[in-house]
Amino acid sequence: MSDVVPAEQLQLLIERIERLEAEKSGLADDIRDVYAEAKANGYDVKTMRAIVRLRRMEKNARQEADALLQTYRDALGLD
Structure with a gap:
């Protein structure tokens, strides 16, 4: 196996x-702005x-999380 890294391909991936x-x-800034507007x-x-x-969350995962939360509560x- 060669240890030569194709520099051009690597540079394109990094860019x-x-x-x-x-x-x-x-996008994170935009989301933060929307939450600030909501507040x-x-x-x-x-x-x-x-x-x-x-x-x-998927519906089943949400239902499982709700059930577990209710069990703990x-x-x-x-309640």
Whole structure:
């Protein structure tokens, strides 16, 4: 096996990663701005983040997480 790294290909890959990282940073700033706007309009950002996290989950995974949370709440008498 050769230890020679094709420099041009490596450079292109690194540049792509750098561009994507810059885009990711810009998107993170945009998301932060939307949450700030929501907070300024009286919404609870912590709850909104929880809802976004739940909506990303598959229905079965969400149901399992809800069931486990309820089991723990019952065990601790939090209802």
